C-alpha cells in the first residue's frame with residue numbers, strides 16, 4: 001500500500017538533496033568570487049595556476065584543434081558535395097570552429113587535464129589535513145586554494161580558445177588547399193568575409209564560462225573529498241564527469257542566449 | 262585553580278553518522294602549563310583537538326578559550342584567535358607543493374611578519390631548533406623521511422611563537438633520542454615562551470617529561486585527570502592500566518571490530 005508513497009518520498013528526498021547540493025555549490029562559488037575582490041591579492045598563486053592551465057594545455061589543445069579543423073573540412077566537402085555546395089567548406093569550418101568546436105573541444109580537454117588535477121591536488125590536501133593546517137596558519141583555504149584557481153580558469157580558457165580557433169581554421173585551410181583543390185587566397189578571404197565579431201566573442205565568452213565550471217568542479221569535489229586515496233580518486237572522476245556535462249549543457253544555454261532569435 | 266583555565270571544555274560531543282566519537286567531554290587546561298591527553302587509538306583524541314580548533318564543528322557542548330565561547334566569536338575574532346594558536350598535525354600535514362622553508366615560515370609570511378627574502382633565514386633558525394640543517398629548507402617535503410617531516414611540522418607549528426600549541430602525537434615515529442629532543446622543545450615552549458601546551462601522546466616516558474597535567478579519554482569521555490607525575494600509580498584503574506601497558510584491566514581492546 002505504501003509503495004507509491006515510498007517512491008514519492010524517495011523522489012522528494014532525492015530532489016531536496018540535489019537542491020541543497022546545488023545551493024551549497026552556489027555558496028561555495030560565490031564565497032570564492034567574493035574573496036577574489038578582497039585584499040590581499042595573491043598574483044603569485046594566480047599566475048601559477050594560469051600557467052598550468054594555459055601554457056601546459058597549449059600543445060594538446062593546438063593539436064586537437066588542428067585535426068578537428070582538418071576533419072571538419074573533409075566531412076563538409078564530402079557531405080556538401082551531395083548538394084553541390086562544396087564551396088561552403090571555408091565558411092562552415094570557420095563558423096563551426098569559432099562558435100562551437102574551439103570552445104567545446106578546448107573545454108573538454110582542459111576538463112580532463114586540469115579539472116582532474118585540481119580535484120586530486122585539493123582532495124589530497126583535504127584527506128592529509130593540509131586544508132585544516134592552512135586554517136591554523138592564518139590562511140583561508142577558500143582564498144588560498146579556490147579563488148585563484150577559479151580566476152585562472154576564467155581567464156586562461158579564452159586564451160586557449162584563440163589558439164584553438166586559429167589552428168582549427170588552419171587545419172581546414174590545409175585540407176582545403178592541399179587535398180580539395182581550393183585556392184589558398186580565396187579560401188582565406190571566404191573565411192574572413194563570413195566571420196562576424198559575435199562569432200568570435202560568443203566563443204570566447206563560452207570559453208570563460210567553461211573555464212570557470214571546470215575549475216569550480218575540480219575545487220568543489222576536491223575540497224569535499226573524504227576517506228583517503230579512494231575518496232580522492234572518486235573526487236577526481238566526479239570532477240571530470242560533472243565538468244564535461246556542465247560544459248555541454250551550458251554550451252546549449254549560451255548558444256541559445258547568443259544566437260536564438 | 263582560581264585562574265580562568267586557558268581552555269575549558271564542557272559537554273563536548275561529536276558523532277560521525279552512527280559512530281559516536283565524543284560523548285560529553287569536560288576538561289580544563291591551565292594557562293602556561295602543559296597538558297597531555299592519553300587514550301587508545303581511535304578514541305577520538307585527534308577529533309577532540311580539531312573540535313577545540315573549530316576545524317570540526319562539535320554537535321553540542323562548548324569550547325572556551327580565555328573564558329570566551331569560541332563558537333560565539335565572529336569570523337574575524339575567530340581568525341584572530343587562530344593566529345595565536347599553533348598545531349602539529351598527527352601526520353605532519355606539510356604542504357607538498359612548497360619547499361620546506363616556505364612551509365616553516367608559512368604563518369609568518371601569511372601574517373606578513375617577515376618578507377620572503379627574510380624567510381629563508383628565519384626558516385633556518387627554526388629548523389636548527391628541531392635539529393635540522395639549513396640545507397633541508399631547500400628540499401621538498403616529499404624528499405624527507407617520516408621523522409624529518411615530523412620535525413619540520415613541529416618547526417612550522419612553533420615558528421610563529423603561538424600562545425597555545427597543540428601537538429598531536431609529536432614523538433610517534435621518532436627514535437628515542439629525537440623524541441627526547443622534541444620533548445625538550447615542547448617543555449621549552451611552555452617554560453620560556455609562556456605558552457600553553459596540549460599534547461596527545463601514547464608514549465609514557467614522553468608524557469611524564471612534558472606533562473604538568475594529564476587526562477585520559479576512553480569511549481568518548483574523560484575518565485581520569487590529574488598530575489602527570491602520578492601516571493602509572495594514579496589509583497584510577499583505567500589510567501593505570503593504560504600507563505603501564507597491561508593487557509588485563511577495565512579497558513578491553515575491541516580486537517574483533
Ligand SMILES: Nc1ncnc2c1ncn2[C@@H]1O[C@H](COP(=O)(O)OP(=O)(O)O)[C@@H](O)[C@H]1O
Pocket residue numbers: 277282300301302303304305306307308309
Ligand atoms: N572526518 C571523519 N569522518 C568520519 N569518521 C571520523 C572522521 N574523523 C575521525 N573519525 C573517526 O573518529 C574516531 C576517532 O578518530 P581519531 O580522533 O583520529 O582517533 P585518535 O584518538 O587515534 O586520534 C575514529 O574511529 C575515526 O574513524
Ligand SMILES: [Mg+2]
Pocket residue numbers: 306307308351429
Ligand atoms: Mg589521532
